[in-house]
Amino acid sequence: MFGWLSRDRRAFMRLAVGGPLAGAFAAGPSSAAKQAKRLRSARDVLGELGVRTFVNAAGTYTRLTASKMPPEVLSAMQGASTRYVDLGELHEKAGDRIAQLLDCEAALVTAGCASALTLATAACVAGDNVERIKRLPDTAGMKDEVVMQKAHRNAYDHAVRNCGVRLVEVETLREMEAAIGERTAMMFFLNHAERAGRIGHEEFVGVGKAHGIPTLNDAAADLPPADNLFRFTKMGYDLVAFSGGKGLLGPQSAGLLLGRRDLIEAARLNNSPHSDSVGRTNKVNKEEIVGMLVALELFIERDHEQVWKEWTRRCKRIEQALASLSGVSTEIFVPEIANAVPHLRVRWDYRRAALVPEQAAARLRDRDPGVEVRPGYEDGLVIAVWMMEPGEERVVGRQVRGVLAEAIGASS
Numbered sequence: 201m202f203g204w205l206s207r208d209r210r211a212f213m214r215l216a217v218g219g220p221l222a223g224a225f226a227a228g229p230s231s232a233a234k235q236a237k238r239l240r241s242a243r244d245v246l247g248e249l250g251v252r253t254f255v256n257a258a259g260t261y262t263r264l265t266a267s268k269m270p271p272e273v274l275s276a277m278q279g280a281s282t283r284y285v286d287l288g289e290l291h292e293k294a295g296d297r298i299a300q301l302l303d304c305e306a307a308l309v310t311a312g313c314a315s316a317l318t319l320a321t322a323a324c325v326a327g328d329n330v331e332r333i334k335r336l337p338d339t340a341g342m343k344d345e346v347v348m349q350k351a352h353r354n355a356y357d358h359a360v361r362n363c364g365v366r367l368v369e370v371e372t373l374r375e376m377e378a379a380i381g382e383r384t385a386m387m388f389f390l391n392h393a394e395r396a397g398r399i400g401h402e403e404f405v406g407v408g409k410a411h412g413i414p415t416l417n418d419a420a421a422d423l424p425p426a427d428n429l430f431r432f433t434k435m436g437y438d439l440v441a442f443s444g445g446k447g448l449l450g451p452q453s454a455g456l457l458l459g460r461r462d463l464i465e466a467a468r469l470n471n472s473p474h475s476d477s478v479g480r481t482n483k484v485n486k487e488e489i490v491g492m493l494v495a496l497e498l499f500i501e502r503d504h505e506q507v508w509k510e511w512t513r514r515c516k517r518i519e520q521a522l523a524s525l526s527g528v529s530t531e532i533f534v535p536e537i538a539n540a541v542p543h544l545r546v547r548w549d550y551r552r553a554a555l556v557p558e559q560a561a562a563r564l565r566d567r568d569p570g571v572e573v574r575p576g577y578e579d580g581l582v583i584a585v586w587m588m589e590p591g592e593e594r595v596v597g598r599q600v601r602g603v604l605a606e607a608i609g610a611s612s
């Protein structure tokens with residue numbers, strides 16, 4: 201269906217990376233190792249505060265600080281922190297570079313994907329009209345409705361509602377057509393809910409185009425696959441939002457808004473550093489902007505197949521650590537969408553062991569070192585390996601084995 205996706209994009213990525221960016225990667229892995237070493241010897245404020253730290257086998261959960269930035273990102277942030285710049289100029293130039301890398305019209309570094317949703321909405325509601333920008337979230341006299349599928353409602357749509365808009369829920373294509381009118385400012389799509397709703401990407405974008413209503417796709421947690429960086433803007437979404445601190449391994453407080461130049465320009469005007477704007481609470485400073493750009497470069501450059509193999513190897517190592525426990529079964533799986541990377545599911549006879557998954561998770565948390573697994577324990581423990589340091593899978597294997605062996609009564 202979207203045949204332009206893979207090959208063209210990959211060729212483009214190689215070109216882009218071989219070109220003006222080549223210098224960014226010339227530093228090489230030994231320099232990254234040095235940077236990592238220097239970072240490890242930094243002052244341990246977390247330890248001084250007595251804050252619990254743990255092995256992250258949960259994945260990119262904000263509450264658990266989600267992801268770690270590679271040393272190259274941290275080092276570039278530190279470099280940027282030593283000088284002053286005009287924040288607007290940096291926003292524009294970094295945005296231009298990102299748009300060039302991602303082959304889209306325009307881009308903006310935002311304060312996380314949630315901020316991208318707010319700024320996208322503000323851009324669609326107030327546009328570049330300064331008087332309106334100052335008045336948000338009071339939308340009097342502006343288009344103030346956002347149409348979305350009922351199945352796409354989610355906690356993060358609060359970021360859309362921050363702009364004072366009303367969400368209009370629809371289920372069918374016919375309902376969506378009927379819901380669009382004079383007051384429709386934007387149409388919102390939640391990427392990972394594509395299958396949950398009745399209206400798919402093509403129809404959704406088609407309706408937006410037919411009515412001249414901007415469409416926004418929230419694809420926060422949908423990297424990898426890396427192709428998604430290009431896919432949704434190419435599909436015709438006017439705006440696409442990603443988290444910077446999930447799969448991209450950029451700053452936790454950064455995200456990306458990609459899309460139509462006029463809308464990105466309007467999003468900028470609705471954003472920090474403009475004091476009297478809805479986005480002023482969404483500040484990113486130069487360090488996050490630079491960190492986001494460098495993280496994106498690293499992500500594009502990365503050998504995704506190799507990384508995938510490494511994730512699979514980690515799952516298998518944990519499986520091996522549990523292999524001799526009787527009554528424990530494991531399964532490697534890849535969620536179809538959102539955090540679409542190898543995970544390991546661990547099941548046992550909960551009644552026989554008198555241990556439900558939630559209790560096992562609590563015991564893992566209490567061990568030393570502690571391990572956090574994915575919340576939501578309907579069907580066993582789910583272990584995400586992609587946010588671990590290399591080798592931490594051995595710790596996780598040992599700790600999970602310890603907890604289950606105790607409960608089952610086997611020797612660990």
Ligand SMILES: *Cc1c(COP(=O)(O)O)cnc(C)c1O
Pocket residue numbers: 262311312313314315356418419420421442443444445452454455
């Ligand atoms: C994580 C997430 C967000 C918020 O992203 P941040 O980068 O943490 O602001 C928004 N939408 C969805 C679907 C998400 O998964």
